[in-house]
Amino acid sequence: MCFGIRTDSLRSPFLGTEVAEPALWLPGPSNSKRGCRGLGGGEEEEGEQQSSPSLRQYSGYSYKSGHSRSSRKHRDRRERHRSKSRDGSRGDKSVTIQAPGEPLLDNESTRGDDRDDNWGETTTVVTGTSEHSVSNEDLTRIAKDVEESTPPDCKRYLGPALSGALGLFAFLTPVAFLLLPQLLWRDSLDPCGTPCEGLYVSLAFKLLVLLIASWALFLRPPRSALPRVFVFRSLLMALVFLFVASYWLFYGVRVLEPRERDFRGIVEYAASLVDALLFIQYLAIVLLEIRQIQPAFSVKVVRSTDGASRFYNIGHLSIQRAAVWILQQYYSDFPVYNPALLNLPKSILSKKMSGFKVYSLGEENSTSNSTGQSRAMIAAAARRRDNSHNEYYYEEAEMDRRVRKRKARLVVAVEEAFTHIKRLQEEDQKNPREVMDPREAAQAIFASMARAMQKYLRTTRQQPYHSMEGILQHLQFCISHDMTPKAFLERYLTPGPTVQYHKDNTAGRQWTLVSEEPVTSALREGVVFALKRMDFSLVVTARRIPFLQVREEFVDPKSHKFVMRLQSETSV
Amino acid sequence: MAHIAGLPVTAVVQRIEIHKLRQGENLILGFSIGGGIDQDPGQNPYSEDKSDKGIYVTRVSEGGPAEVAGLHTGDKIMQVNGWDMTMVTHDQARKRLTKKNEDVVRLLVTRTNLETVVRQSMQ
Numbered sequence: 001m002c003f004g005i006r007t008d009s010l011r012s013p014f015l016g017t018e019v020a021e022p023a024l025w026l027p028g029p030s031n032s033k034r035g036c037r038g039l040g041g042g043e044e045e046e047g048e049q050q051s052s053p054s055l056r057q058y059s060g061y062s063y064k065s066g067h068s069r070s071s072r073k074h075r076d077r078r079e080r081h082r083s084k085s086r087d088g089s090r091g092d093k094s095v096t097i098q099a100p101g102e103p104l105l106d107n108e109s110t111r112g113d114d115r116d117d118n119w120g121e122t123t124t125v126v127t128g129t130s131e132h133s134v135s136n137e138d139l140t141r142i143a144k145d146v147e148e149s150t151p152p153d154c155k156r157y158l159g160p161a162l163s164g165a166l167g168l169f170a171f172l173t174p175v176a177f178l179l180l181p182q183l184l185w186r187d188s189l190d191p192c193g194t195p196c197e198g199l200y201v202s203l204a205f206k207l208l209v210l211l212i213a214s215w216a217l218f219l220r221p222p223r224s225a226l227p228r229v230f231v232f233r234s235l236l237m238a239l240v241f242l243f244v245a246s247y248w249l250f251y252g253v254r255v256l257e258p259r260e261r262d263f264r265g266i267v268e269y270a271a272s273l274v275d276a277l278l279f280i281q282y283l284a285i286v287l288l289e290i291r292q293i294q295p296a297f298s299v300k301v302v303r304s305t306d307g308a309s310r311f312y313n314i315g316h317l318s319i320q321r322a323a324v325w326i327l328q329q330y331y332s333d334f335p336v337y338n339p340a341l342l343n344l345p346k347s348i349l350s351k352k353m354s355g356f357k358v359y360s361l362g363e364e365n366s367t368s369n370s371t372g373q374s375r376a377m378i379a380a381a382a383r384r385r386d387n388s389h390n391e392y393y394y395e396e397a398e399m400d401r402r403v404r405k406r407k408a409r410l411v412v413a414v415e416e417a418f419t420h421i422k423r424l425q426e427e428d429q430k431n432p433r434e435v436m437d438p439r440e441a442a443q444a445i446f447a448s449m450a451r452a453m454q455k456y457l458r459t460t461r462q463q464p465y466h467s468m469e470g471i472l473q474h475l476q477f478c479i480s481h482d483m484t485p486k487a488f489l490e491r492y493l494t495p496g497p498t499v500q501y502h503k504d505n506t507a508g509r510q511w512t513l514v515s516e517e518p519v520t521s522a523l524r525e526g527v528v529f530a531l532k533r534m535d536f537s538l539v540v541t542a543r544r545i546p547f548l549q550v551r552e553e554f555v556d557p558k559s560h561k562f563v564m565r566l567q568s569e570t571s572v
Numbered sequence: 573m574a575h576i577a578g579l580p581v582t583a584v585v586q587r588i589e590i591h592k593l594r595q596g597e598n599l600i601l602g603f604s605i606g607g608g609i610d611q612d613p614g615q616n617p618y619s620e621d622k623s624d625k626g627i628y629v630t631r632v633s634e635g636g637p638a639e640v641a642g643l644h645t646g647d648k649i650m651q652v653n654g655w656d657m658t659m660v661t662h663d664q665a666r667k668r669l670t671k672k673n674e675d676v677v678r679l680l681v682t683r684t685n686l687e688t689v690v691r692q693s694m695q
Contacts, residue, residue: 570605572604
């Protein structure tokens with residue numbers, strides 16, 4: 001699974017590592033070690049911890065007896081997670097409790113693909129026999145550990161810290177220019193009246209504007225860590241440094257040394273520095289923020305596993321910045337990647353493979369024979385009548401029918417469930433014992449729709465994404481906002497964008513940028529690069545937006561006149 | 573020749589018999605028609621009354637069967653083989669003229685100077 005992850009990043013190593021996205025279907029703790037997180041927030045991953053409180057309020061629902069035999073061993077394994085059971089006073093279903101953090105659906109065999117804790121038991125692969133070998137499972141675990149236990153994350157903040165320090169230094173320089181003469185040789189300074197005061201005021205306001213603009217634009221927690229240095233930013237920092245250094249140089253030589261007495265000149269000097277800083281900030285705004293806004297390229301982003309694609313319009317950016325921008329759009333536009341939905345059922349594909357067996361009768365020259373063999377096999381396979389498309393078609397139709405049936409049942413169950421509760425109006429006289437808060441109301445009606453929901457999620461292979469706790473929370477959310485059953489269901493009927501399934505937004509996502517060109521070069525026509533994650537990648541192609549020649553044509557409204565069709569002439 | 577709807581139309585007509593010429597697999601007559609109840613009568617250069625929606629001969633090809641038979645441009649066709657041509661669409665007129673199983677079409681045509689010619693000859 002995760003072997004190749006480190007080799008990919010050879011080409012473009014990350015400066016700052018981020019925490020990998022925990023595999024969505026693992027309920028197990030993946031937030032074992034976190035280093036210094038800084039501005040990203042020090043909270044723990046919320047996903048699994050918040051399931052622990054209020055165990056006592058759960059009412060699960062009993063599995064039908066048909067499943068009980070297969071589920072018994074799972075239920076036994078869960079003995080240690082059992083909490084106090086509660087009378088199902090709100091419904092006629094009762095009894096079996098599920099541990100809150102576990103996914104709702106556990107009895108089906110599809111789980112075998114996704115769950116990692118089963119992995120060791122169900123595999124029959126024996127990898128190494130020597131003591132130096134590492135088994136498959138160990139490698140997986142190690143890779144995960146390496147991703148998740150991030151080293152202290154301080155490299156991420158090195159760049160911004162540096163530029164912040166430089167900015168502060170540049171900001172304080174004019175003030176220093178003004179204060180130093182006052183402090184050092186105050187007595188011998190020429191008094192400077194109204195013009196100086198005017199300059200003081202303008203200086204103060206310009207510094208204020210500089211401060212506010214810097215705060216508004218540049219003092220933001222970085223949202224991404226790029227593999228290479230951000231060219232424009234470093235250019236600007238160099239420029240600022242050069243400016244300030246040269247001003248200090250001149251100041252030192254012309255003012256401090258000879259103890260310049262013309263204070264007004266010094267004030268004007270400081271004012272010119274502030275002007276220069278304002279202009280540099282203007283340049284920074286244009287280069288960093290504005291230049292990329294005007295669209296110049298149209299990029300196509302295709303996900304390698306299931307072909308989901310989008311087109312975006314993007315401006316002039318370097319490849320790495322464009323990658324960041326595209327990823328930000330990816331999280332809200334692309335439907336979530338569901339590995340369970342990918343492949344044709346094996347029953348259809350495998351039939352193709354088992355066809356002809358070719359035996360070589362005592363030939364020693366294996367190389368030439370193998371090509372001959374394979375060619376013969378291919379030719380034979382092509383000639384044979386291939387009916388797998390037929391099966392695929394019927395399988396698809398059957399699948400659709402099944403999904404629709406389950407969906408219908410789910411919709412009906414939810415609609416019915418929602419009719420059981422209503423909002424308490426102020427004027428109703430109700431026994432305080434019967435009044436429920438949203439959480440209790442959600443639990444009360446959850447039982448009647450749980451089964452239909454379970455079946456539907458299983459059929460659409462979405463069960464790893466929705467745990468029982470998650471469904472309950474969503475139900476509670478919808479109830480408290482007066483949503484209709486349809487609004488409640490929209491989350492489950494269509495696979496949403498990836499960002500919907502992330503329980504926490506503080507963990508970082510790790511992506512690898514694979515590109516043939518240096519990642520700081522600008523986007524051009526025909527640039528192709530890929531953004532890899534563990535199990536899928538996004539291939540990005542850039543095309544230039546065509547030059548649009550727009551011409552003008554004036555149409556006089558009075559020129560809209562109509563006649564009958566012209567006499568047509570037919571020759572006979 | 574303004575036509576009042578509902579009243580019978582009277583006109584001086586000339587009988588013309590055209591023998592179709594076989595060209596390849598088509599039978600051609602050698603002239604072009606224009607007009608019809610679905611066309612714009614104001615565009616007709618040959619009609620006296622610009623609300624006349626009849627079928628007019630717009631062109632006669634040189635040496636064709638129509639010219640030989642004595643058809644002139646500007647003639648208004650009143651009947652073809654007994655079928656009326658004063659109130660037909662353009663396409664219906666074309667079909668009446670180009671029936672594949674007829675070798676001969678007998679037209680009744682009229683033109684403005686026919687009436688004066690007849691009147692003169694009656695004096």
